Protein backbone atom coordinates (compact mmCIF):
# COMPACT_ATOMS: atom_id res chain seq x y z
CA UNK A 159 0.00 0.00 0.00
CA UNK A 160 2.66 2.51 0.95
CA UNK A 161 4.73 1.26 -2.05
CA UNK A 162 1.89 2.36 -4.35
CA UNK A 163 1.79 5.74 -2.67
CA UNK A 164 5.57 6.16 -3.05
CA UNK A 165 5.27 5.04 -6.66
CA UNK A 166 2.69 7.71 -7.41
CA UNK A 167 4.86 10.40 -5.84
CA UNK A 168 7.82 9.25 -7.95
CA UNK A 169 5.67 9.38 -11.09
CA UNK A 170 4.43 12.88 -10.30
CA UNK A 171 7.97 14.02 -9.57
CA UNK A 172 9.12 12.82 -13.01
CA UNK A 173 6.64 15.12 -14.77
CA UNK A 174 8.51 17.83 -16.73
CA UNK A 175 6.96 20.68 -14.76
CA UNK A 176 7.09 18.96 -11.37
CA UNK A 177 9.30 21.58 -9.75
CA UNK A 178 7.63 24.59 -11.36
CA UNK A 179 5.76 26.95 -9.07
CA UNK A 180 4.91 29.99 -11.19
CA UNK A 181 2.56 28.06 -13.52
CA UNK A 182 0.63 26.88 -10.45
CA UNK A 183 -0.02 30.50 -9.44
CA UNK A 184 -0.91 31.39 -13.02
CA UNK A 185 -3.41 28.55 -13.20
CA UNK A 186 -5.12 29.25 -9.89
CA UNK A 187 -5.81 32.79 -8.72
CA UNK A 188 -6.74 31.41 -5.31
CA UNK A 189 -3.55 29.42 -4.82
CA UNK A 190 -2.06 31.67 -2.13
CA UNK A 191 -5.22 31.38 -0.08
CA UNK A 192 -5.76 27.66 -0.73
CA UNK A 193 -2.23 26.69 0.26
CA UNK A 194 -2.22 28.84 3.39
CA UNK A 195 -3.12 27.12 6.64
CA UNK A 196 -3.66 28.44 10.15
CA UNK A 197 -3.58 27.29 13.75
CA UNK A 198 -4.32 29.65 16.64
CA UNK A 199 -3.00 32.76 14.89
CA UNK A 200 0.04 31.08 13.31
CA UNK A 201 -0.07 31.23 9.52
CA UNK A 202 1.70 28.71 7.30
CA UNK A 203 2.00 29.58 3.62
CA UNK A 204 2.98 26.61 1.45
CA UNK A 205 1.88 28.21 -1.81
CA UNK A 206 5.44 29.08 -2.88
CA UNK A 207 6.29 25.37 -3.26
CA UNK A 208 5.49 23.13 -6.21
CA UNK A 209 2.82 21.27 -4.26
CA UNK A 210 -0.20 20.95 -6.55
CA UNK A 211 -3.56 19.50 -5.52
CA UNK A 212 -2.57 16.25 -7.18
CA UNK A 213 0.80 16.09 -5.43
CA UNK A 214 -0.76 16.97 -2.08
CA UNK A 215 -3.39 14.26 -2.54
CA UNK A 216 -0.63 11.73 -3.25
CA UNK A 217 1.33 12.84 -0.20
CA UNK A 218 -1.76 12.66 2.00
CA UNK A 219 -2.40 9.16 0.66
CA UNK A 220 1.18 8.26 1.61
CA UNK A 221 0.61 9.56 5.14
CA UNK A 222 -2.55 7.47 5.36
CA UNK A 223 -0.77 4.40 3.98
CA UNK A 224 1.91 4.87 6.62
CA UNK A 225 -0.89 5.00 9.24
CA UNK A 226 0.19 8.43 10.40
CA UNK A 227 -2.93 8.78 12.54
CA UNK A 228 -2.40 5.43 14.24
CA UNK A 229 1.25 6.19 14.91
CA UNK A 230 0.39 9.61 16.32
CA UNK A 231 -2.18 8.02 18.62
CA UNK A 232 0.43 5.46 19.68
CA UNK A 233 2.83 8.24 20.65
CA UNK A 234 0.12 10.06 22.62
CA UNK A 235 -0.90 6.85 24.38
CA UNK A 236 2.61 6.31 25.78
CA UNK A 237 3.45 3.30 23.58
CA UNK A 238 7.18 2.62 23.38
CA UNK A 239 7.62 3.99 19.88
CA UNK A 240 11.31 4.68 20.57
CA UNK A 241 11.91 1.01 19.95
CA UNK A 242 15.71 0.93 20.04
CA UNK A 243 15.70 2.39 23.55
CA UNK A 244 12.41 0.77 24.56
CA UNK A 245 10.96 4.10 25.66
CA UNK A 246 7.78 6.08 25.33
CA UNK A 247 7.92 9.49 23.63
CA UNK A 248 5.86 11.79 25.77
CA UNK A 249 7.20 15.31 25.47
CA UNK A 250 3.58 16.40 24.93
CA UNK A 251 2.95 15.36 28.55
CA UNK A 252 5.40 18.07 29.66
CA UNK A 253 2.88 20.66 28.60
CA UNK A 254 -0.33 18.66 28.90
CA UNK A 255 -3.09 19.09 31.48
CA UNK A 256 -2.96 16.63 34.41
CA UNK A 257 -4.57 13.35 33.39
CA UNK A 258 -4.10 14.03 29.65
CA UNK A 259 -1.22 11.58 28.99
CA UNK A 260 -0.37 8.23 30.53
CA UNK A 261 2.92 6.42 30.89
CA UNK A 262 1.72 2.86 31.43
CA UNK A 263 -0.27 2.90 34.65
CA UNK A 264 1.01 6.34 35.67
CA UNK A 265 -0.45 9.75 34.93
CA UNK A 266 2.52 11.22 33.05
CA UNK A 267 1.37 14.83 33.15
CA UNK A 268 0.55 14.49 36.87
CA UNK A 269 4.19 13.81 37.74
CA UNK A 270 5.19 16.66 35.46
CA UNK A 271 2.94 19.05 37.34
CA UNK A 272 4.61 18.20 40.66
CA UNK A 273 7.98 19.10 39.12
CA UNK A 274 6.55 22.26 37.56
CA UNK A 275 5.20 23.31 40.97
CA UNK A 276 8.63 22.76 42.54
CA UNK A 277 10.32 24.69 39.70
CA UNK A 278 7.88 27.52 40.17
CA UNK A 279 8.44 27.72 43.95
CA UNK A 280 12.20 27.68 43.41
CA UNK A 281 12.08 30.35 40.69
CA UNK A 282 9.84 32.64 42.68
CA UNK A 283 11.98 32.24 45.80
CA UNK A 284 15.18 33.06 43.90
CA UNK A 285 13.54 36.15 42.41
CA UNK A 286 12.08 37.25 45.77
CA UNK A 287 15.42 36.88 47.57
CA UNK A 288 17.11 38.85 44.77
CA UNK A 289 20.52 37.54 45.82
CA UNK A 290 21.36 36.09 42.42
CA UNK A 291 21.70 38.31 39.39
CA UNK A 292 23.06 35.68 36.99
CA UNK A 293 22.29 32.10 36.08
CA UNK A 294 24.76 29.87 34.25
CA UNK A 295 23.32 26.87 32.43
CA UNK A 296 25.93 24.15 31.93
CA UNK A 297 24.71 21.65 29.35
CA UNK A 298 25.14 20.62 25.74
CA UNK A 299 22.92 19.41 22.88
CA UNK A 300 19.33 19.31 24.02
CA UNK A 301 20.35 20.48 27.47
CA UNK A 302 21.60 23.72 25.94
CA UNK A 303 20.21 24.48 22.48
CA UNK A 304 16.48 24.54 23.28
CA UNK A 305 16.53 26.53 26.51
CA UNK A 306 19.23 28.84 25.17
CA UNK A 307 17.28 29.53 22.00
CA UNK A 308 14.10 30.27 23.99
CA UNK A 309 15.76 32.39 26.66
CA UNK A 310 17.58 34.46 24.03
CA UNK A 311 14.29 34.97 22.21
CA UNK A 312 12.24 35.96 25.23
CA UNK A 313 14.70 37.78 27.49
CA UNK A 314 14.01 41.50 27.86
CA UNK A 315 16.01 44.31 29.43
CA UNK A 316 13.84 44.15 32.56
CA UNK A 317 13.81 40.34 32.87
CA UNK A 318 14.65 39.03 36.36
CA UNK A 319 18.12 37.52 35.76
CA UNK A 320 20.88 37.41 33.17
CA UNK A 321 21.54 33.99 31.62
CA UNK A 322 24.81 32.49 30.39
CA UNK A 323 25.39 29.28 28.44
CA UNK A 324 28.35 27.04 28.95
CA UNK A 325 28.29 24.10 26.56
CA UNK A 326 31.54 23.55 24.69
CA UNK A 327 34.24 21.40 26.27
CA UNK A 328 36.63 24.15 25.18
CA UNK A 329 38.01 25.83 28.32
CA UNK A 330 38.13 29.14 26.43
CA UNK A 331 34.37 29.35 26.85
CA UNK A 332 34.57 29.28 30.64
CA UNK A 333 37.72 31.41 30.63
CA UNK A 334 35.82 34.15 28.80
CA UNK A 335 32.68 33.81 30.93
CA UNK A 336 34.07 33.59 34.42
CA UNK A 337 35.47 37.12 34.36
CA UNK A 338 31.98 38.50 33.82
CA UNK A 339 30.50 36.74 36.87
CA UNK A 340 30.49 37.29 40.63
CA UNK A 341 30.45 33.86 42.31
CA UNK A 342 28.35 35.13 45.22
CA UNK A 343 25.61 36.29 42.86
CA UNK A 344 25.64 33.40 40.37
CA UNK A 345 23.35 30.40 40.39
CA UNK A 346 24.70 27.40 38.47
CA UNK A 347 22.44 24.90 36.72
CA UNK A 348 23.94 21.63 35.57
CA UNK A 349 21.53 20.43 32.89
CA UNK A 350 22.11 16.88 31.74
CA UNK A 351 19.59 14.14 31.18
CA UNK A 352 22.19 11.47 31.85
CA UNK A 353 24.54 13.49 34.07
CA UNK A 354 27.41 11.64 32.41
CA UNK A 355 28.03 13.77 29.31
CA UNK A 356 31.77 14.43 29.19
CA UNK A 357 31.66 18.10 28.18
CA UNK A 358 29.00 18.98 30.75
CA UNK A 359 30.70 17.17 33.60
CA UNK A 360 34.05 18.73 32.69
CA UNK A 361 32.52 22.23 32.76
CA UNK A 362 30.55 21.43 35.93
CA UNK A 363 33.80 20.54 37.70
CA UNK A 364 35.44 23.79 36.55
CA UNK A 365 32.53 25.90 37.76
CA UNK A 366 32.12 24.04 41.06
CA UNK A 367 35.80 24.61 41.70
CA UNK A 368 35.33 28.34 41.04
CA UNK A 369 32.37 28.49 43.46
CA UNK A 370 34.25 26.58 46.17
CA UNK A 371 37.34 28.74 45.71
CA UNK A 372 35.30 31.84 46.36
CA UNK A 373 32.72 30.60 48.85
CA UNK A 374 34.08 27.37 50.35
CA UNK A 375 31.76 24.36 50.71
CA UNK A 376 28.79 26.79 50.81
CA UNK A 377 29.39 27.20 47.09
CA UNK A 378 27.67 23.85 46.55
CA UNK A 379 24.40 25.45 47.75
CA UNK A 380 24.44 27.39 44.47
CA UNK A 381 24.44 24.25 42.35
CA UNK A 382 21.19 23.07 40.84
CA UNK A 383 20.81 19.88 38.78
CA UNK A 384 18.31 19.21 35.99
CA UNK A 385 18.56 15.51 35.32
CA UNK A 386 17.00 12.06 35.28
CA UNK A 387 20.00 10.65 37.15
CA UNK A 388 19.41 11.35 40.86
CA UNK A 389 22.27 9.14 42.02
CA UNK A 390 24.83 11.01 39.95
CA UNK A 391 23.52 14.44 40.97
CA UNK A 392 23.83 13.45 44.65
CA UNK A 393 27.33 12.10 44.07
CA UNK A 394 28.28 15.41 42.48
CA UNK A 395 27.16 17.23 45.62
CA UNK A 396 23.96 18.91 44.48
CA UNK A 397 21.59 19.38 47.45
CA UNK A 398 18.58 17.05 47.00
CA UNK A 399 16.08 19.93 47.19
CA UNK A 400 17.86 21.54 44.23
CA UNK A 401 17.51 18.60 41.88
CA UNK A 402 14.68 18.87 39.36
CA UNK A 403 14.01 15.62 37.58
CA UNK A 404 12.29 14.31 34.50
CA UNK A 405 11.65 10.94 32.96
CA UNK A 406 13.47 8.94 30.32
CA UNK A 407 10.51 9.43 27.97
CA UNK A 408 11.74 12.99 27.40
CA UNK A 409 14.28 12.99 24.58
CA UNK A 410 17.16 15.47 24.97
CA UNK A 411 16.17 17.53 21.95
CA UNK A 412 12.56 17.65 23.19
CA UNK A 413 13.48 18.54 26.78
CA UNK A 414 13.25 22.33 26.89
CA UNK A 415 9.71 22.01 28.31
CA UNK A 416 10.94 19.90 31.23
CA UNK A 417 13.15 20.79 34.20
CA UNK A 418 15.77 21.54 31.52
CA UNK A 419 13.82 24.76 30.90
CA UNK A 420 14.57 26.10 34.39
CA UNK A 421 17.07 28.59 32.94
CA UNK A 422 14.21 30.07 30.90
CA UNK A 423 12.01 30.42 34.00
CA UNK A 424 14.83 31.96 36.06
CA UNK A 425 16.08 34.37 33.43
CA UNK A 426 12.74 35.38 31.88
CA UNK A 427 10.24 34.80 34.72
CA UNK A 428 7.81 32.02 35.57
CA UNK A 429 4.85 33.45 33.59
CA UNK A 430 7.02 33.35 30.46
CA UNK A 431 7.74 29.65 30.93
CA UNK A 432 4.07 28.92 31.60
CA UNK A 433 2.99 30.72 28.43
CA UNK A 434 5.64 28.90 26.44
CA UNK A 435 4.11 25.60 27.58
CA UNK A 436 0.62 26.92 26.76
CA UNK A 437 1.69 27.72 23.21
CA UNK A 438 3.17 24.26 22.71
CA UNK A 439 0.02 22.70 24.23
CA UNK A 440 -2.14 24.60 21.71
CA UNK A 441 -0.02 23.18 18.88
CA UNK A 442 -0.25 19.68 20.39
CA UNK A 443 -4.03 19.88 20.43
CA UNK A 444 -4.03 21.12 16.85
CA UNK A 445 -1.70 18.31 15.76
CA UNK A 446 -3.79 15.66 17.54
CA UNK A 447 -7.18 16.89 16.34
CA UNK A 448 -6.94 18.78 13.06
CA UNK A 449 -7.83 16.85 9.91
CA UNK A 450 -4.84 15.86 7.78
CA UNK A 451 -5.57 18.49 5.12
CA UNK A 452 -5.44 21.27 7.70
CA UNK A 453 -2.80 19.82 9.97
CA UNK A 454 0.16 22.20 9.93
CA UNK A 455 2.93 19.86 11.16
CA UNK A 456 1.78 17.14 8.77
CA UNK A 457 1.55 19.53 5.83
CA UNK A 458 5.06 20.83 6.52
CA UNK A 459 6.31 17.26 6.69
CA UNK A 460 4.61 16.41 3.39
CA UNK A 461 6.22 19.40 1.69
CA UNK A 462 9.57 18.10 2.92
CA UNK A 463 8.86 14.59 1.59
CA UNK A 464 8.07 16.16 -1.78
CA UNK A 465 11.29 18.16 -1.75
CA UNK A 466 13.56 15.38 -0.49
CA UNK A 467 12.11 12.28 -2.11
CA UNK A 468 10.25 13.73 -5.07
CA UNK A 469 12.59 16.47 -6.21
CA UNK A 470 15.84 15.20 -4.67
CA UNK A 471 16.52 18.38 -2.67
CA UNK A 472 18.65 17.20 0.23
CA UNK A 473 19.04 20.39 2.23
CA UNK A 474 16.83 23.09 3.70
CA UNK A 475 17.55 26.54 5.09
CA UNK A 476 15.74 28.16 8.02
CA UNK A 477 15.72 31.95 8.05
CA UNK A 478 13.99 33.63 10.96
CA UNK A 479 13.62 37.33 10.20
CA UNK A 480 14.02 38.19 13.86
CA UNK A 481 17.30 38.67 15.66
CA UNK A 482 15.79 37.24 18.84
CA UNK A 483 15.44 33.91 17.02
CA UNK A 484 19.13 33.81 16.14
CA UNK A 485 19.55 30.40 17.80
CA UNK A 486 16.39 28.93 16.27
CA UNK A 487 18.24 27.39 13.31
CA UNK A 488 20.76 25.85 15.72
CA UNK A 489 17.93 24.29 17.72
CA UNK A 490 16.34 22.91 14.56
CA UNK A 491 19.66 21.52 13.38
CA UNK A 492 19.70 19.22 16.40
CA UNK A 493 15.95 18.59 16.48
CA UNK A 494 15.76 17.61 12.83
CA UNK A 495 19.15 16.17 11.97
CA UNK A 496 19.59 14.14 15.14
CA UNK A 497 16.04 12.82 14.74
CA UNK A 498 15.96 12.14 11.03
CA UNK A 499 19.60 11.58 10.10
CA UNK A 500 19.08 7.83 9.88
CA UNK A 501 19.94 5.28 7.21
CA UNK A 502 17.99 2.27 8.43
CA UNK A 503 14.30 1.79 9.06
CA UNK A 504 12.72 1.02 12.43
CA UNK A 505 13.08 -2.65 11.49
CA UNK A 506 16.81 -2.17 10.79
CA UNK A 507 16.59 -2.47 7.01
CA UNK A 508 18.25 0.00 4.66
CA UNK A 509 16.02 3.07 4.24
CA UNK A 510 14.50 2.99 0.77
CA UNK A 511 13.83 6.70 0.60
CA UNK A 512 15.81 9.85 1.26
CA UNK A 513 15.65 10.72 4.95
CA UNK A 514 16.57 13.85 6.89
CA UNK A 515 17.98 16.68 4.79
CA UNK A 516 20.82 18.93 5.91
CA UNK A 517 19.27 21.81 7.87
CA UNK A 518 21.08 25.10 8.31
CA UNK A 519 20.24 28.72 8.80
CA UNK A 520 20.90 32.20 10.07
CA UNK A 521 18.63 35.06 10.91
CA UNK A 522 17.63 37.41 8.10
CA UNK A 523 18.74 39.83 6.93
CA UNK A 524 22.26 38.60 7.81
CA UNK A 525 21.79 35.44 5.75
CA UNK A 526 21.26 37.54 2.64
CA UNK A 527 24.83 38.73 2.89
CA UNK A 528 26.33 35.28 3.28
CA UNK A 529 24.84 32.12 1.76
CA UNK A 530 21.74 33.39 -0.09
CA UNK A 531 23.81 33.72 -3.28
CA UNK A 532 23.85 29.94 -3.56
CA UNK A 533 20.12 29.69 -2.90
CA UNK A 534 19.32 32.15 -5.68
CA UNK A 535 21.79 31.04 -8.32
CA UNK A 536 23.44 27.77 -7.22
CA UNK A 537 22.89 24.61 -9.24
CA UNK A 538 20.56 22.90 -6.74
CA UNK A 539 17.53 24.59 -5.20
CA UNK A 540 17.48 24.71 -1.39
CA UNK A 541 13.97 25.02 0.06
CA UNK A 542 13.75 27.79 2.65
CA UNK A 543 11.58 28.27 5.73
CA UNK A 544 11.05 31.98 6.30
CA UNK A 545 9.80 32.93 9.77
CA UNK A 546 8.30 36.41 9.92
CA UNK A 547 7.04 38.27 12.98
CA UNK A 548 4.40 40.92 12.23
CA UNK A 549 4.70 43.24 15.25
CA UNK A 550 8.05 44.20 16.80
CA UNK A 551 8.70 44.78 20.51
CA UNK A 552 10.74 47.92 19.97
CA UNK A 553 9.99 51.46 19.00
CA UNK A 554 11.81 51.54 15.66
CA UNK A 555 9.10 50.86 13.05
CA UNK A 556 11.36 51.81 10.15
CA UNK A 557 13.83 49.07 11.11
CA UNK A 558 11.06 46.54 11.31
CA UNK A 559 9.61 47.52 7.94
CA UNK A 560 13.07 47.15 6.40
CA UNK A 561 13.43 43.71 7.98
CA UNK A 562 10.02 42.48 6.80
CA UNK A 563 10.45 43.94 3.32
CA UNK A 564 13.65 41.96 2.97
CA UNK A 565 12.13 38.71 4.21
CA UNK A 566 9.22 39.04 1.80
CA UNK A 567 11.53 40.06 -1.04
CA UNK A 568 13.82 37.05 -0.64
CA UNK A 569 10.91 34.64 -0.92
CA UNK A 570 9.53 36.59 -3.86
CA UNK A 571 12.91 36.61 -5.61
CA UNK A 572 13.35 32.86 -5.17
CA UNK A 573 9.95 32.32 -6.74
CA UNK A 574 9.87 34.81 -9.61
CA UNK A 575 13.52 34.80 -10.65
CA UNK A 576 14.68 37.15 -13.35
CA UNK A 577 14.74 36.37 -17.04
CA UNK A 578 16.92 37.63 -19.89
CA UNK A 579 14.43 40.22 -21.11
CA UNK A 580 14.26 41.84 -17.68
CA UNK A 581 18.01 41.86 -17.19
CA UNK A 582 18.59 43.20 -20.68
CA UNK A 583 16.05 46.01 -20.22
CA UNK A 584 17.58 47.01 -16.91
CA UNK A 585 21.09 47.14 -18.31
CA UNK A 586 19.96 49.02 -21.42
CA UNK A 587 18.24 51.57 -19.19
CA UNK A 588 21.50 51.91 -17.27
CA UNK A 589 23.28 52.72 -20.57
CA UNK A 590 25.36 49.52 -20.82
CA UNK A 591 26.82 48.60 -24.19
CA UNK A 592 25.53 45.54 -26.04
CA UNK A 593 28.91 43.85 -25.51
CA UNK A 594 28.69 44.45 -21.75
CA UNK A 595 25.12 43.18 -21.70
CA UNK A 596 26.07 39.96 -23.49
CA UNK A 597 29.02 39.48 -21.17
CA UNK A 598 27.05 39.94 -17.97
CA UNK A 599 23.70 38.50 -18.94
CA UNK A 600 24.19 34.86 -17.84
CA UNK A 601 25.58 35.99 -14.49
CA UNK A 602 22.58 38.16 -13.77
CA UNK A 603 19.86 35.64 -14.51
CA UNK A 604 17.85 34.08 -11.67
CA UNK A 605 16.12 30.79 -12.55
CA UNK A 606 13.21 31.32 -10.12
CA UNK A 607 10.76 28.58 -9.15
CA UNK A 608 12.82 27.97 -5.99
CA UNK A 609 10.57 26.77 -3.18
CA UNK A 610 9.98 28.42 0.16
CA UNK A 611 7.57 28.20 3.04
CA UNK A 612 6.57 31.24 5.09
CA UNK A 613 5.50 31.04 8.69
CA UNK A 614 4.00 34.27 9.97
CA UNK A 615 3.27 34.92 13.63
CA UNK A 616 1.62 38.11 14.90
CA UNK A 617 4.32 38.75 17.52
CA UNK A 618 7.13 36.89 19.20
CA UNK A 619 5.62 36.01 22.56
CA UNK A 620 6.21 33.02 24.84
CA UNK A 621 2.96 31.56 23.48
CA UNK A 622 3.80 31.93 19.79
CA UNK A 623 7.33 30.64 20.34
CA UNK A 624 5.88 27.58 22.08
CA UNK A 625 3.61 27.01 19.08
CA UNK A 626 6.47 27.43 16.63
CA UNK A 627 8.83 24.99 18.33
CA UNK A 628 6.10 22.37 18.82
CA UNK A 629 5.15 22.76 15.14
CA UNK A 630 8.63 21.60 14.15
CA UNK A 631 8.67 18.85 16.79
CA UNK A 632 5.51 17.35 15.32
CA UNK A 633 6.78 17.80 11.80
CA UNK A 634 9.76 15.67 12.84
CA UNK A 635 7.42 13.02 14.24
CA UNK A 636 5.47 12.90 10.95
CA UNK A 637 8.65 12.53 8.90
CA UNK A 638 9.89 9.72 11.14
CA UNK A 639 6.56 7.95 10.61
CA UNK A 640 6.58 8.44 6.84
CA UNK A 641 10.23 7.55 6.33
CA UNK A 642 9.90 4.66 8.80
CA UNK A 643 12.91 5.73 10.87
CA UNK A 644 13.14 6.01 14.63
CA UNK A 645 13.16 9.79 15.13
CA UNK A 646 13.84 9.44 18.84
CA UNK A 647 17.21 7.69 19.15
CA UNK A 648 20.69 9.00 18.25
CA UNK A 649 23.12 6.10 18.06
CA UNK A 650 25.18 8.04 15.55
CA UNK A 651 26.66 10.21 18.29
CA UNK A 652 28.18 7.26 20.18
CA UNK A 653 31.21 6.20 18.16
CA UNK A 654 32.97 9.55 18.31
CA UNK A 655 32.41 9.73 22.08
CA UNK A 656 33.99 6.30 22.55
CA UNK A 657 36.98 7.08 20.35
CA UNK A 658 37.54 10.40 22.17
CA UNK A 659 37.65 8.53 25.48
CA UNK A 660 40.31 6.24 24.02
CA UNK A 661 42.39 9.11 22.58
CA UNK A 662 42.25 11.25 25.75
CA UNK A 663 45.03 9.45 27.69
CA UNK A 664 47.29 9.60 24.64
CA UNK A 665 47.16 13.40 24.78
CA UNK A 666 48.49 13.36 28.33
CA UNK A 667 51.46 11.18 27.53
CA UNK A 668 49.78 7.76 27.61
CA UNK A 669 50.89 4.90 25.37
CA UNK A 670 50.04 5.23 21.69
CA UNK A 671 46.98 3.26 20.62
CA UNK A 672 46.14 1.87 17.24
CA UNK A 673 44.50 4.36 14.87
CA UNK A 674 44.41 5.04 11.17
CA UNK A 675 47.71 6.55 9.98
CA UNK A 676 46.27 10.07 9.66
CA UNK A 677 45.01 10.12 13.27
CA UNK A 678 48.26 8.63 14.55
CA UNK A 679 50.28 11.33 12.79
CA UNK A 680 48.03 14.11 14.08
CA UNK A 681 48.30 12.84 17.67
CA UNK A 682 52.08 12.69 17.35
CA UNK A 683 52.26 16.24 16.02
CA UNK A 684 49.93 17.55 18.72
CA UNK A 685 52.05 15.90 21.37
CA UNK A 686 55.16 17.60 20.02
CA UNK A 687 53.45 21.02 19.65
CA UNK A 688 51.84 20.86 23.10
CA UNK A 689 53.91 18.52 25.25
CA UNK A 690 52.15 17.28 28.39
CA UNK A 691 53.90 16.22 31.60
Ligand SMILES: O=P(O)(O)OC[C@H]1O[C@H](O)[C@H](O)[C@@H](O)[C@@H]1O
Nearest residue numbers: 299300301350351352355410651
Ligand atom coordinates in the same frame (compact mmCIF):
# COMPACT_ATOMS: atom_id res chain seq x y z
O1 LIG B 1 21.50 15.89 28.52
P1 LIG B 1 22.68 15.01 28.31
O2 LIG B 1 22.46 13.62 28.83
O3 LIG B 1 23.92 15.65 28.91
O4 LIG B 1 22.91 14.88 26.77
C1 LIG B 1 23.26 15.97 25.97
C2 LIG B 1 23.22 15.63 24.49
O5 LIG B 1 24.24 14.71 24.20
C3 LIG B 1 24.01 13.51 23.49
O6 LIG B 1 25.21 13.06 22.95
C4 LIG B 1 22.97 13.58 22.42
O7 LIG B 1 23.55 13.70 21.15
C5 LIG B 1 21.97 14.69 22.61
O8 LIG B 1 20.73 14.22 22.17
C6 LIG B 1 21.87 15.16 24.03
O9 LIG B 1 20.94 16.19 24.10
